[in-house]
Amino acid sequence: ARHRLSGIAGHQSVTPDGKVLGLAANISSLKELEVALSSGAHGVGLFRTEFLYMDRNRFPKEEEQFEVYKSVAEKLAGEPLIIRTLDIGGDKQLDYFNIPEEDNPFLGYRAIRISLDRKDLFKTQLRAILRASSYGQVKVMYPLISSVEEVRAANQVLAEAKQELEREGIAYDPGIQVGIMVEVPAAVMLSDLLAQEVDFFSIGTNDLVQFTLAVDRMNEEISYLYEPFHPAVLRMLKQTVEAAKRNGIKVGVCGELAGDLRALPIWLGLDVDEISMSSHSILQVKERLLCTTQEDSRLLLPQLLECRISADIHQKLKQFMDSVD
Numbered sequence: 395a396r397h398r399l400s401g402i403a404g405h406q407s408v409t410p411d412g413k414v415l416g417l418a419a420n421i422s423s424l425k426e427l428e429v430a431l432s433s434g435a436h437g438v439g440l441f442r443t444e445f446l447y448m449d450r451n452r453f454p455k456e457e458e459q460f461e462v463y464k465s466v467a468e469k470l471a472g473e474p475l476i477i478r479t480l481d482i483g484g485d486k487q488l489d490y491f492n493i494p495e496e497d498n499p500f501l502g503y504r505a506i507r508i509s510l511d512r513k514d515l516f517k518t519q520l521r522a523i524l525r526a527s528s529y530g531q532v533k534v535m536y537p538l539i540s541s542v543e544e545v546r547a548a549n550q551v552l553a554e555a556k557q558e559l560e561r562e563g564i565a566y567d568p569g570i571q572v573g574i575m576v577e578v579p580a581a582v583m584l585s586d587l588l589a590q591e592v593d594f595f596s597i598g599t600n601d602l603v604q605f606t607l608a609v610d611r612m613n614e615e616i617s618y619l620y621e622p623f624h625p626a627v628l629r630m631l632k633q634t635v636e637a638a639k640r641n642g643i644k645v646g647v648c649g650e651l652a653g654d655l656r657a658l659p660i661w662l663g664l665d666v667d668e669i670s671m672s673s674h675s676i677l678q679v680k681e682r683l684l685c686t687t688q689e690d691s692r693l694l695l696p697q698l699l700e701c702r703i704s705a706d707i708h709q710k711l712k713q714f715m716d717s718v719d
């Protein structure tokens with residue numbers, strides 16, 4: 395199937411009625427970037443930087459991070475690169491950084507909370523990202539944002555990092571775009587306000603589903619309750635995208651759901667700008683995009699939003715898929 399599809403790698407990702415939907419790649423290493431490039435990804439919509447921290451027995455130095463970010467930016471040759479700041483904690487631990495045992499690690503000391511607590515580490519990473527921004531179209535993104543204060547505090551550290559580089563005469567892109575992951579229900583509820591603080595949103599459906607439904611994404615016992623096509627999730631998606639549009643900022647989706655073929659009419663119906671997924675899904679999604687109209691998706695969306703139960707959403711999406719085939 396990959397062979398059959400490889401012919402469309404160079405095609406523009408556009409629906410028959412002209413809606414351009416960026417198909418970007420989620421990567422967590424340089425090696426994964428190669429796969430992304432050969433799949434015709436429109437840039438990297440999520441660079442998970444955790445591997446840089448997990449691959450060693452100490453925090454990576456600014457220079458080490460810079461080399462990696464720069465290398466990815468250069469290989470993308472001007473295509474966008476969204477670098478997410480450190481998102482450890484929860485399911486991702488570091489041996490050399492002792493996070494005390496927690497009863498609820500997904501609700502605990504993690505992601506942006508660590509960065510704002512350890513501003514030294516955070517600023518080192520931001521400096522490395524800023525320096526890489528003069529080698530491509532680099533954007534920075536904060537994970538697990540749940541309030542306006544957090545965005546402002548993170549942007550304060552970013553401003554300090556910029557000033558330092560300025561003083562040191564080191565180049566960076568002064569117009570670097572800043573975005574947040576929308577993956578906590580509080581961020582959805584505040585999305586109208588958060589949209590006024592940043593340049594873009596990226597919806598992280600993995601955590602958003604977990605937190606919206608109060609279902610641990612790692613717990614097998616309750617995995618049957620982990621339902622991305624839940625009416626509550628659909629409303630969250632709608633509210634977030636609408637807030638972004640009303641405020642004129644870009645909105646993408648980067649959780650697993652972004653690469654799920656069934657969800658494509660949802661993204662087209664809501665009119666998101668980009669979906670970012672595992673490189674292995676890109677060609678399949680593109681094939682589907684090339685024969686799915688935004689008009690039909692727009693007609694389907696209100697019907698999905700009317701559904702009271704997930705089974706009905708599944709059924710309508712299946713019917714839609716079968717009609718496109």
Ligand code: PEP
Pocket residue numbers: 440442481577597598599600601602648649650
């Ligand atoms: C998400 O939560 O949807 C996401 C993309 O981030 P991660 O899976 O790394 O938590």
Ligand code: MG
Pocket residue numbers: 537577598600601
């Ligand atoms: Mg997440």
